[in-house]
Amino acid sequence: MLFKIKKNGDIPVLMYHQFVENEGDGGKIKLYVTRKTFELHLKIIKFLGYKTITFKDLDKIGLENRRKDKYIIITVDDGYRDNYDILYPTLKKYNMKAVIFYVTGVKYNTWTADDLGEKKFNLMNEEEVKKLHKSGLIEFGGHTLTHPSMVTLDNSTLKKEIEDNKRDIEKIIEEKIITFAYPYGHNSLRVQEMVKEAGYKYGVSTDSGTGFISDNLYDIRRTAIDKTSIFDFLRKVSPKYLHYKYKKRGNKKFKDEYEK
Ligand SMILES: [Zn+2]
Structure with a gap:
């Protein structure tokens, strides 16, 4: 089976952030797709015969x-309010699933609004998170309290960012969570180890990982879909794309300020 996966590629893992009604509603850092574009993506996924699953589903299916x-696997970072308003109803229309990585220590995108002058976008509140969880179409995962670059944090701050965020989410949805996304994709062996110790089974990144899930469950490569043309989207949903990206770009190394 492993040989076959190496030859034919692995499960495509897509990464989204925000969803807007109109182009002008998004921020200057273009981390969004419109409702119309997202719906087209889902139609393509359906047409290609894919089934959308979550990491908990993957766990049941067995690697x-x-x-x-x-x-x-469709993943969505940060947990913006628009996930409730646009992502969820669109998924529901096609009976498809997604995984949302939710920041719990702040109420809006402080990491881009306060530091880079981006527009403020609210994150979902507890009631919205609860409702999405209950729908059965959304798996929630961790994404820290305040969205730092984790490689810059000392061990005790790192532990708090991971564990308190996990506790917050589990308290809201009354269920254990198993998947974590590194903010900005920044990770190192020290960070991966800490995520594992907190009880997570999977860690997803962006510019690192080989493109084969079982090579390292704490460095699962994803492909960013914001700003993607339909032509690129078609390439990115191919099972061979993430490994191709790895072969072309390699693993981006993030300087860990505390790693021995
Ligand atoms: Zn993020």
């Missing part, structure tokens, strides 16, 4: 069986 069917 060794993951290419026996045509699976794809």
